[in-house]
Amino acid sequence: NCELTLPGLMSDIVDVGISQDGIESPVPDKISATDLDKVELFLTDREVSDVEASFSAPASDGIRTFTGTDSDRTSLAGPMSEAEMLVYQFDQGVPVSDVADALGSHSSAGSSAQAQVPTAQLEALFGDTIDTTDLAQLVQAGAISREELTDARASIVQSLGDTGESMVESRAIAYVKQAYEQAGVDLNEVQSAYLFRQGAEMLAFAFFSALCAILAAFNASKTSAAIARDLRHDLYERVLDFSPAEMNRFSAASLITRATNDIQQIQMVLVMCMRIVLFAPCMGIGSLIRVLSNPVGLEPILVVAVAAIAIAIGVLMGVTMPKFRIMQKLVDRNNLIAREIITGIMPIRAFGRQAFEQERYDEANRALTNTYIFTNRCMSVLMPVMLIVMNASTVAIVWFGGQGVDAGTIMVGDLMAYINYVMQVIMSFMIITMISVMLPRADVAAERVQEVLATSTSIADPAPEDRVSREDGEGWRGVVSYNDVTFAYPDADVPTLEHVSFTAEPGKTCAIIGSTGCGKSSLVQLLPRLYDVTEGSITLDGVDIRDIDLEELRRQIGYVPQKRMLFSGTIESNIKYADPAMPDADMFRAAEIAQATEFIDAKPDGYQSPIAQGGSNVSGGQNQRLSIARAIAPRPHVLVFDDSFSALDYKTDATLRAELARRAGDAAVIIVAQRIATIMHAEQIIVLDDGRVVGKGTHEELLRTCPEYLEIAKSQLSPEELGLAGDAAFEGAIPEGGER
Ligand SMILES: Nc1ncnc2c1ncn2[C@@H]1O[C@H](COP(=O)(O)OP(=O)(O)OP(=O)(O)O)[C@@H](O)[C@H]1O
Known part of the structure; x- marks a missing residue:
């Protein structure tokens, strides 16, 4: 509302402050008694008594002061301005014939014939023209009645037609200006006071609207940032629950794009929506109401302008919308390739494939850039079109409005305010439509984020009524049984494992061996429920693992995955990963069993030595030993080593296994290995071939x-x-x- 008030105030400054020398009302604050008497000549008896009641008695210098209220001023403004216009006119002198006509035209409409004053007689008395003093004499002499004058006033005003109001006002103000001069009022002071008052009001409104804009911006940024933060939080929470099946479905690169770029798009549009989209329609409607409530006959210009913008934006949206939709997919692809190249930089260099990878990335980058350039070019066409429409509307308003000003139907200030309001309407319309061009991209982003949020993990916790918990009671022993397990990866046509059955017992080692790709890793991944079996079941101490709370189940299993993965932090934080509060003694024990103490102690910072992301600052063998220590540290009941000794030399491998047997003796150990030497002493060896058990013993x-x-x-x-x-x-x- 502040913003909408400003053009009105500016119009007042131009119309009243400058054109009318700051005189706001035809009801003067001070007027000499003589001048007021002249005005009263053209007022009805009732109006005269109202005027008399609102002005003080003449002071010693003959000046009368307005003492009425604001509502008195408002009710007196109409009749007084008409009367003042006539006094102003008569003060300049009016041709006798015109006066006779005015009075005559009126008397034919019903007044007494005797009251008519012949032109010749008037000419004889006053010469060619009559002024206000002459008129007063005529009234005093009874030649003209006051009633005749007021009736004449009404018919004169009526005859002015459309332009009447502004003409009456401008003449009345001119008269008040004269009256002020007569009354000794300093006109400069009146004008300055008005300009200061209006200026201060404008400043206050501008300041308040700036304050509101700052607050709105602050609030919008804060709210949208909070929404984005919550979205990211929810997204990561969801992703942390995902099983490898969901991870494969989305891909890590896409999940990262969704958590960053997509949410950023949503945040950006949210800020826009809160700051502009809600604001623009209010401004637009408010301005439209002001434009329509003060019609100056230029409304068709507004209609044409809005229609032109609507057409331009309609065409643009049709062209750019499909491009916006594919933009996010291209960002995804770009991230995917960039990620692959960055993580695979070593083999790329080793094979001298930099040029090929560069070209592959350039291709993805080019596709994205071209789409960006295309949409941006389209959007950049919009701005000049908007400016042309806005400027053309301004020219049209000034052109046609100028004619109105010339004819006296429109005031300059009003025209200026009108231009302002029309610009506001066009701008609001433009902003809303421009935002709606951005919406499809945010819509796609929101859909992609929603897709992740709506995906629940295929590995779910058991229903409370089926849940079996032994952690707080008798405790788990660690007897793992695979009972006729068949497993197929999601979307795979053939099963990876078929009818696998075996039991791993606490204190014993069960080894799994087989050729590459026969399903060994798949087999052990089923135990911590990274995937669920397709048929058959896996039990822990006779309880189906699907009936054990996921966290409880995984706490019983120390799993060393085939793919080594350490986290950024220290050696201590990595070994204590399962439980940062575990006693140091457990950490030392785990490191000793895993044969890691030697290299840890050799480091200047020992257990506090930093580990880079992914464990890239330790060797493959060291990485493997720390991963083993991490699995052993929480003293699980089942230990699963998926090809975890491959990077160890024979001696370390043998010592580690001996230590494991000696110090972690009560856990069931399942070892997946390629090397016979690693597993030949196991109590039980399972031989896998193409997903089937072909030997056991x-x-x-x-x-x-x-x-x-x-x-x-x-x-x-x-x-x-x-x-x-x-x-x-x-x-x-x-x-x-x-x-x-
Ligand atoms: N996420 C997956 N989606 C679909 N198929 C998979 C997936 N992971 C593995 N496979 C397939 O399952 C089969 C068994 O893979 P697995 O990793 O279990 O073999 P492995 O015996 O551990 O091999 P290696 O000794 O080389 O590690 C392979 O043919 C592989 O192509």
């Missing part, structure tokens, strides 16, 4: 019963090492001399 048993195992064994160890030297049944069956 000890090393010795399998050598005799399982050709697949024998093949792997012979490919890695010599018959002597395998204890088969001289065993005719095996010699020659399979080529000798496995590599180590």
Whole structure:
């Protein structure tokens, strides 16, 4: 409302402050008694008594002061301005014939014939023209009655037609100016006082509206930032629950784009909405009401301008909307390729594929850039079109409005205010439509974020009624049983594992071996429920793992994944990852079992040595040992090592396993390995081939019963090492001399 008031105030400053020398009302504050008497000549008896009641008695210098209220001033303004116009006119002298006509035209409408004053008689008395003093004499002499004069006033005003109001006002003000001079009022002071008052009011409104704008901006930024923060929080909360299936579905790059770029789009549009979209319609409607409430006959210009903008924006939206929709997908692709190149920088260099990768990224980058450039070019066309429409409307308003000013139907200040209001209407319309061009992109972003938020993980906690908890009661022992487990990856046509059954017992080691890609990792991933079995079941101490609370289940399992992953922090924070509050003794014990103490102690900061993101500042073997220590530290009942000894030398591998057997003896240990030497002493070895169990038993048993195992064994160890030297049944069956 402040903003909308400003053009009105500016119009007042021009019309009243400058054109009318700051004289606001035709009812003067001070007037000489003589001048007021002249005005009263043209007032009805009632109006005269109202005027008399509102002005003080003449002072010693003959000046009368307005003592009435604001409402008196308002009710007197109409009749007094008409009377003042006539006095002003008569003060200049009016041709006798005109006076006779005015009085005559009126008397024919019903007054007494005797009251008519012949022109000749008047000319004889006053010459060619009559002024106010002459008129007063005529009234005093009874030649003209006051009633005739007031009736004449009405018919004169009526005859002025459309231009009447502004003409009456300007003449009345001119008269009041004269009267002020007569009364000795300093006109400069009146004008300055008015200008200062209006100026101060304008300043106050401008200041208040600036304050509101600042507050609105502050509030909008704060609210939208808070909404974005909450969205990011919810998104990450959701993603942390995701199983690998959901992670694969979205891809890490896309999830990062969704959490950053997409949410940023939403935040940006929210700020716009709160600051502009809500504000623009109010301004637009407010300005429209002011334009329509003070029609000056220029409204068709507004209609044409708005229609032109609507057409321009309609065309633009049609062209850019589809591009905005694909923009986010291109951002995703860009991030995906960039991420792949950055994480794979080593092999890229090693294979000298920089040029190829550069080209691959450039291609994605070009596609995104071209879309940006296209949409931005389209949007940049909008601005000049808007400016042309706005300027053309201004020219049209000034052109046609100027004619109105010339004809006296429009005041200059009003025209200026009108231009301002029309600009506001056009601007509001423009802003709303421009925002609506941005909305599709934010809409796509919101959809993408919503897609993540609406995706619930396929690995869910059991229903409360099915839940089995033993942590606080008898405790878990760690007997793991796979019962006829079949598993297929989501969207895969054939199962990766089929009918797998075995049991791993506490205090014993169960090893899983098989060729590459036979499903070993898939098998152990089912235990901490990274995926759920497709058929069959896995039990822990006889309880289906799907009936155990996920957190409780995972607390019982120390899992060392095949893909090494340390977190940025220190060695201590990584080993204590499961429970930062665990005693140091547990950390030392875990590090000792994992054969990590030697290299940790060699570091100047020991356990406080920093670990870079992903463990990139430690060697592969050190990384693996820390990952093993991390799994052992919370003393789980089941330990799962997925190919976790591959980066260790034979000696460390053997010591580690011996230590594990000695000090973590009560846990069930499941080891996935490629090396026979790592697992040959296990109590039970499961041989997998193409997702099926093809052998189960000890090393010795399998050598005799399982050709697949024998093949792997012979490919890695010599018959002597395998204890088969001289065993005719095996010699020659399979080529000798496995590599180590
Ligand atoms: N996320 C996945 N989605 C679909 N198929 C997968 C997925 N991960 C693995 N596979 C497929 O499942 C099969 C078994 O993979 P798995 O990683 O379990 O083998 P592995 O025996 O552990 O191999 P390696 O010894 O080389 O680690 C492979 O053929 C692989 O292509």
